[in-house]
Amino acid sequence: xxxxxxxxxxxxxxxxxxxxxxxxxxxxxxxxxxxxxxxxxxxxxxxxxxxxxxxxxxxxxxxxxxxxxxxxxxxxxxxxxxxxxxxxxxxxxxxxxxxxxxxxxxxxxxxxxxxxxxxxxxxxxxxxxxxxxxxxxxxxxxxxxxxxxxxxxxxxxxxxxxxxxxxxxxxxxxxxxxxxxxxxxxxxxxxxxxxxxxxxxxxxxxxxxxxxxxxxxxxxxxxxxxxxxxxxxxxxxxxxxxxxxxxxxxxxxxxxxxxxxxxxxxxxxxxxxxxxxxxxxxxxxxxxxxx
Ligand SMILES: NC(=O)c1ccc[n+]([C@@H]2O[C@H](COP(=O)([O-])OP(=O)(O)OC[C@H]3O[C@@H](n4cnc5c(N)ncnc54)[C@H](OP(=O)(O)O)[C@@H]3O)[C@@H](O)[C@H]2O)c1
Numbered sequence: 001x002x003x004x005x006x007x008x009x010x011x012x013x014x015x016x017x018x019x020x021x022x023x024x025x026x027x028x029x030x031x032x033x034x035x036x037x038x039x040x041x042x043x044x045x046x047x048x049x050x051x052x053x054x055x056x057x058x059x060x061x062x063x064x065x066x067x068x069x070x071x072x073x074x075x076x077x078x079x080x081x082x083x084x085x086x087x088x089x090x091x092x093x094x095x096x097x098x099x100x101x102x103x104x105x106x107x108x109x110x111x112x113x114x115x116x117x118x119x120x121x122x123x124x125x126x127x128x129x130x131x132x133x134x135x136x137x138x139x140x141x142x143x144x145x146x147x148x149x150x151x152x153x154x155x156x157x158x159x160x161x162x163x164x165x166x167x168x169x170x171x172x173x174x175x176x177x178x179x180x181x182x183x184x185x186x187x188x189x190x191x192x193x194x195x196x197x198x199x200x201x202x203x204x205x206x207x208x209x210x211x212x213x214x215x216x217x218x219x220x221x222x223x224x225x226x227x228x229x230x231x232x233x234x235x236x237x238x239x240x241x242x243x244x245x246x247x248x249x250x251x252x253x254x255x256x257x258x259x260x261x262x263x264x265x266x267x268x269x270x271x272x273x274x275x276x277x278x279x280x281x282x283x284x285x286x287x288x289x290x291x
């Protein structure tokens with residue numbers, strides 16, 4: 001492990017990923033990390049972002065902030081664009097001027113999901129939702145104003161923090177109400193703790209190779225497969241659960257039916273080790289039950 005002192009700004013720290021980085025940072029005293037969320041640093045405030053990044057003497061900015069309410073974004077496009085696109089532009093301009101390295105998080109929703117093989121970084125994005133489009137435009141801000149940035153697209157994040165699919169299934173499964181979960185959307189459940197570790201691995205790496213990278217846990221599942229494993233590992237054996245199709249479970253935003261990501265590039269360039277999704281799910285469930 002590289003033990004050089006590094007000065008890091010984390011934005012969106014109260015979210016799943018930000019809190020996962022915070023958990024790992026406890027055992028990394030050589031990392032001087034400033035954790036901020038909207039109350040300390042509102043990323044839509046261009047001047048505030050410029051001041052924070054210019055005066056902070058940071059080596060890295062890790063942007064964990066986003067407008068992540070995928071369905072609400074369909075009717076709240078202005079706000080989604082402010083946070084997912086314009087705010088990223090604010091970071092990009094300030095970081096380039098201050099020569100600070102940026103690690104930004106994007107999403108599998110930049111793809112249409114019509115592929116039948118894992119998406120790699122050269123595949124053409126084609127978002128089908130406001131969330132996906134505003135996130136893709138956020139990537140564009142970095143490509144235009146701060147091409148030295150690392151952009152990590154990830155998918156299906158869950159953690160012991162906040163509300164997410166794992167906690168919802170545990171709660172609803174435990175209540176004994178019938179559950180229907182879509183089985184025709186395929187991707188990879190990804191523990192936010194594993195993405196947090198990958199980010200620290202990139203910061204620890206002696207080299208810096210900008211560009212777009214894909215990161216999820218290893219393996220492939222449908223949301224139904226994921227729910228079945230949550231219930232099984234969570235010891236909820238009497239839940240009433242059945243698969244359903246996307247068309248039977250309408251949502252405001254269209255989701256990619258297939259969004260498995262090819263992780264070859266991040267493994268090759270940053271030597272990131274990626275756990276199998278079921279192993280990480282077990283770890284997360286242990287952490288949830290220990291809370
Ligand atoms: N969750 C997923 O399944 C998933 C999948 C693919 C990619 N991603 C990406 O992964 C990243 C991390 O996701 P996550 O699940 O950790 O997100 P999250 O839990 O929703 O956290 C995002 C954080 O950003 C904060 N934020 C919102 N507007 C802000 C602003 N103007 N200034 C500063 N902070 C602001 C949010 O605060 P409020 O809660 O107060 O709004 C929240 O604390 C995001 O870029 C997301 O797009 C997530």
